[in-house]
Amino acid sequence: MSQPVPGQRPAAPEPLRLVQEFLNTRWERAGVEELDSPRGLLRWAAARGLVETDAPVGQSDLDLALALRDTLRELLAARRPVETGVLASLPLRCDIQAGRLVLVPDGAGITAALARILIAGVEAERDGRWERLKLCAAPDCRWAFYDPSRNRSATWCNMAVCGSRAKARSYYRRQRAASALPTPELRSPRRPRPPEPCRARAAPRHSWLRPAADPRRPRRGSRNRGPRRPG
Ligand SMILES: [Zn+2]
Numbered sequence: 164m165s166q167p168v169p170g171q172r173p174a175a176p177e178p179l180r181l182v183q184e185f186l187n188t189r190w191e192r193a194g195v196e197e198l199d200s201p202r203g204l205l206r207w208a209a210a211r212g213l214v215e216t217d218a219p220v221g222q223s224d225l226d227l228a229l230a231l232r233d234t235l236r237e238l239l240a241a242r243r244p245v246e247t248g249v250l251a252s253l254p255l256r257c258d259i260q261a262g263r264l265v266l267v268p269d270g271a272g273i274t275a276a277l278a279r280i281l282i283a284g285v286e287a288e289r290d291g292r293w294e295r296l297k298l299c300a301a302p303d304c305r306w307a308f309y310d311p312s313r314n315r316s317a318t319w320c321n322m323a324v325c326g327s328r329a330k331a332r333s334y335y336r337r338q339r340a341a342s343a344l345p346t347p348e349l350r351s352p353r354r355p356r357p358p359e360p361c362r363a364r365a366a367p368r369h370s371w372l373r374p375a376a377d378p379r380r381p382r383r384g385s386r387n388r389g390p391r392r393p394g
Pocket of ligand 1: 299300301304305306319320321325
């Protein structure tokens, strides 16, 4: 069964793609839940050749699958590596392949299929690809996507959808916060300016600002003595 894939991001390379598809059996935005029953788990695993179509799958197997999916999603959200506690819950054993110690599923059936998913996550952690697998930052999405960018800075599964919505929400919050602030007048009430002094009557401070004396008017304090009489 093909999953709905938002955006144009490339799928994770194998075998990490198996982990990506397993995580995306639940997608909040579209209300998708492929692991809604033991039969749903069998359908999903058989479609990927992990088990036979008539393999026995019970409720305990579904509970184990859901616990594994939740744990892997939490690890991705926290940007943490696959922990050993997760490994202990699944049938695994060590093997030597090409001179290298590797984990392999122990047994067969649906639990071995879940072990293969976990091993794919551990292998991705070894080669550095695990940290490129991310959950979309949109709370109503959380799609697991692969970030192939050089600086590994991708945040959204789809920039045109989840990224644009987040930017619109951020803009709306800023606008509301700005409108909740008091107006500038209320924040810093203006004091009435004191009246301007009457500069017309004020004496000029500097002599060169004084108005020129009228030569026709007698100077203050001087008497008009008239023409001087000869003695
Ligand atoms: Zn998204």
